[in-house]
Amino acid sequence: MATTAAHGGGGETSLNAILNPQASNVNSGVSTTNSGKSTSPSKVDCRRSLTPAERERMLNKRRKDFKSRLEDFTKKGGAVASFSGMSLDERQVQSAINGVLNSQKVTVLNFDGLGRCVGDGNIGGVASVISSWAKVHLKEVTLAACVIGPKGCKQVAEAMLHNPHINFLSLKDNDVTGAGTDFSGIAALARVLTHGDTKDCEASCYSLQRLDLSGNALADRGLSELLPIVRTNSSIYQFNLARNLLGEVAGENLLEALKIAGRSTRMCHMELHGNLFPLEIASKLRRTQEANMGKKFLSERLAKAKLTQLRQGDMHAPGSPSSSP
DSSP: OOEEOSSTTOOEEOHHHHHOHHHHHHHHTOEEOTTSOEEOOOOOOOOOOOOHHHHHHHHHHHHHHHHHHHHHHHTSOOSEEEOTTOOOOHHHHHHHHHHHHTOSSOOEEEOTTOTHHHHTTTHHHHHHHHHOTTTOOOOEEEOTTSOOHHHHHHHHHHHHTTOSOOOEEEOOSSOTTTTTTOOHHHHHHHHHHOOSSOTTOOOOOOOOOEEEOTTSOOOHHHHHHHHHHHHHOSSOOEEEOOSSOOOHHHHHHHHHHHHHHHHHSSOOEEEOTTSOOOHHHHHHHHHHHHHHHHHHHHHHHHHHHHHHHHHHHHHTSTTOTTSOO
């Protein structure tokens, strides 16, 4: 039996819909306005702003965490100054830098993810820590996602000229070329890390073994600035260029550089995923790296074997204490 509704200009509907209109609207996934028009169900926003008391508790927890990490190396003699992922302001970053400068034991500095509180006002302080090798013996520096840009990259590169022992540097996710408009930072880095007798070589940093420039939107021009590192650097064995914008031209140039590297440098492992290489070039890059790694393995085994033979020869040389009469 049909019943005529008195709303919305009439029409046939079920008795259950009249007696229980809310259930009908939920089941159909629509709601009805006073005008009779159907609308999508509104989403409930469960988020709420913090109360003043909750905000104060959160800030106190952050201050306590910062103080604890600072005291790890300023009072307890720790070797690691790590503030990775913390929410700090510029004043706290400056306090951390001063703490490292006054420490005699810190070898690892980690500012991963601190953003503009490093890049806008404190990158000069970080560079001074890196360059103060006589006072601070830093070996590992992580400045990922610190918004240092080309200017900060140049400051870090120049500071490395005064640090003969740093072996790991991460500048990932920093846009070190200013969206492809300023290459002065990576050009300075290349000059510091280019080894050999070349006019662009300023290298005194022969200790760096791992370099991370992933996530910096580097394209063909950016890579061309870095190729001298790949061709000539005798200390770096791991170079991370993942998640950039390297395409076909960059891939071809990198292939040529890696072939040279396989003969004369330690460069045998590169992270290249997340770029724009054509499939054929990506396959060639992988095979070239595998070949380089094989050559390095064999050369290292041969060097160890020769060293063992030399030591054994010294042990049994005439006149040596262990030689037979």
